Amino acid sequence: MNNRGGIMKRNLWITIIPAILILLIAVGCNNLGKKPIPEKIGSSQNAKEASFRSNKNVKNETIKVIVEVAKPRDITRYIYTSGITEGITDITMKSQVNGTVEELYKQLGDWINKGESIGKIDNIEYEAQLKQAEANLMSAQASYNSFKLQMKAAERLYKQKAISENEYISTKSNLQKAEAALKGAEASLKIAQKNYNNSKFISPVDGYITDLPLKIGETITAGSPVANIVNSNKLIVNTGVGESDILYLHKGQTVMLNYRDKIQKEGQIIGVGVSKKNNTATYPVKIEVVNSNERLFPGMVVTCKIYTQTYRNVFYTSEDNLIRELDQTYLYTVTEDNRAKKLAVTTGKVIEGNVIIKEGLKSGMRIVTDGIENLSDGTPVQIKITRKY
Secondary structure (H helix, E strand, O other): OHHHHHHHHHHHHHHHHHHHHHHHHHHHHHHOOOOOOOOOOOOHHHHHHHHHHHHOOOOOOOEEEEEEEOOOEEEEEEEEEEEEEEEEEEEEEEOOOOEEEEEEOOOOOOEEOOOOEOEEEOOHHHHHHHHHHHHHHHHHHHHHHHHHHHHHHHHHHHHOOOOOHHHHHHHHHHHHHHHHHHHHHHHHHHHHHHHHHHHOOEOOOOEEEEEOOOOOOOEEOOOOEEEEEEEEEEEEEEEEEOHHHHOOOOOOOEEEEEEOOOEEEEEEEEEEOOOOOOOOOOEEEEEEEEOOOOOOOOOOEEEEEEEEEEEEEEEEEEHHHOEEEOOEEEEEEEOOOOEEEEEEEEEEEEEOOEEEEEEOOOOOOEEEEEOHHHOOOOOEEEEEEEEOO
């Protein structure tokens, strides 16, 4: 039996080994005609350069392109920033006295003028204190007037030596006491008047009531919130800009505010900070906007567009039309015989995606704006569209 098992194993290996060799030979032959897979280019710029290199050998292929005609034009630079609108006045009224809310004259969303009452607490006690203070003042005023007349008489009699020095000094002291009492009564009246006014929740500003947590019948204490009042007839936007932009800003400068492309308002810079905000890289800028039709509300996020400078009669084109190789920048133009020409240019400021061309470009040159990735110097082109400005 053992000899028989060994013979079977040998026969199995004799069958398997030739099959494996045949498979390896077949795989090897299949790979002989294949080219190695190239490495992927890691960036769009490298991909563009690779495309340029690969196209150098196909100069006879005509490429369809879109061009724009170079022409000196004006281009304006703006600064863009954003901020949140705030009311020109935005306060939280708090109760200065204790009591039970008795009446409410205003509701949420109502406009209230400075000096108007929002409501009142049970103020019988404060009203009584006010009347008592008014009476005390009248009494103190009468007493002061009486002692003032007595003093005039005492001065005349003292000069005539009709009264003694002690009588004169006593009359003068009484006048001083009356004057002090009068001032005390005036101060007490102010306090009583303030407490009485506070019991009626007199608004210190004009504005809309944006929060009114009071309820009739509830007891409140000093420090309890009464109402939030916001004046949105004018709005403030507090924002900031970087150090490269702050040099262009000044008070009185016009600002265009935009809310989600639905509402546009013209505002004005009313403040520019001379140092950066704490723990930020921006300088504070304060913008005011008249909101007479009240289309904007406090708390909205708006985009601010600020005019800075207009560059007159300059050549410029989109950044996308430029090719950068090492330290040199190029454009593709189209020659009179409709061939691509790689043109070296000197660039200037970048303004909203456009680059000012300082040198190298002339009026009337046709700049390739679409189809650049398929071009090399001298490639034949067919112009599909010519854009003129």
